[in-house]
Amino acid sequence: MYTTELQNQAGKPKAQVASTEDPALLEAFEARVAADEFIEPKDWMPEAYRRTLVRQISQHAHSEIVGMLPEGNWISRAPTLRRKAVLLAKVQDEGGHGLYLYAAAETLGTSRDEMVEALHSGKAKYSTIFNYPTLTWADIGAIGWLVDGAAIMNQVPLQRTSYGPYARAMVRVCKEESFHQRQGYEIMMAMASGTPEQKRMAQDALNRWWWPSLMMFGPPDENSPNTAQSMRWRIKRDTNDELRQKFVDVTVPQAEAIGLTVPDPDLKWNEAKGGHDFGEIDWEEFYAVVRGEGPVAKERMKARIDAWNDGAWVREAALAHAAKRNARAAA
Amino acid sequence: MSDPKKEWPLWEVFVRAKNGLSHKHVGSVHAADDRMAIEAARDTYTRRMEGVSLWVVPSAAIVASDPAEAGPLFEPAEDKVYRHPTFYVVPDNVKHI
């Protein structure tokens, strides 16, 4: 998903900046968005719309890229060649998702380097979920099933988000995601029906990933002050709590089907609302992870910064090579 | 780090899904040169048999119409319905026209 609005960490509303924009343009823009028209890069748009999009899309892109790390950790230790090929393809897809999204954000006038710099300096956020460690192979199953599952829940409505390049990137991403979720579920299924030890590992992975997956949908609606504006601009199409509820309702029977137990004693079907009631989420933990206190947050950022720095000579050499070739062609 | 001269240029990517169809815009990539742009486009946009041919074009080379000009450019076509065959009435018993 990875698109949670992480700006207002304590849930306090931002001061509204008085707009100096042409009211006629603003009104025409609002009308277009309300009519479900797509906004394209060269169209006029309010500055706040542009800023919100840059923040959300780049945050989403960073999450795809950082999200390669916990799974990449297991490529060399996948239990079979088939699992290794699948995991490699999945992680490569996540890199692709990051690139589609960076490209979409660049159409709003921000450069790739600016976004990378914002990530490395800690100014830009990424999904809290990737600051948890992948301790066993079962975690790879849990990530595909739950984390990609939550991502799908969030990304499907974004295919109709009002900004054209973002919506188109989401169409591509959604096409690729469902294999991610299925391969994860398949791993869980195999382990849950394996030896008692394997089943225990699968249950342990579910226990550790369940709550962080629910947190992926972001703070509860009453603490998500930007949601209303984002929904009015059709950047967001559903609230955090609506999506979280949907996720719980589809995932619980999937766990039951393979004999695993969702680690929530308060979880129960509520006939009247036609959905599950579930326990209180530990929002203190969520905000701590947003602040960069996740179990492996430092390790994740170090891996990204090292990769960037270690690749600097390649970026420079490629440019030098291109310049030399161009000079030769011109001579 | 954000020295724009050091950032690899941006290229727009077009994919032909199969022979007989036109190339269609799918997104963009950064690459130092044309060869690298083709390779990056291949890795980024054709991992699932999406195409049989790629075009990459430096983004800076694209000239686009201005959305503010959309009215004068495209609206004149709206009242020229006589450019469509459905504008003309043909008797029911007349065939193959």
Ligand SMILES: [Fe+2]
């Ligand atoms: Fe993804």
Ligand SMILES: [Fe+2]
């Ligand atoms: Fe994924």
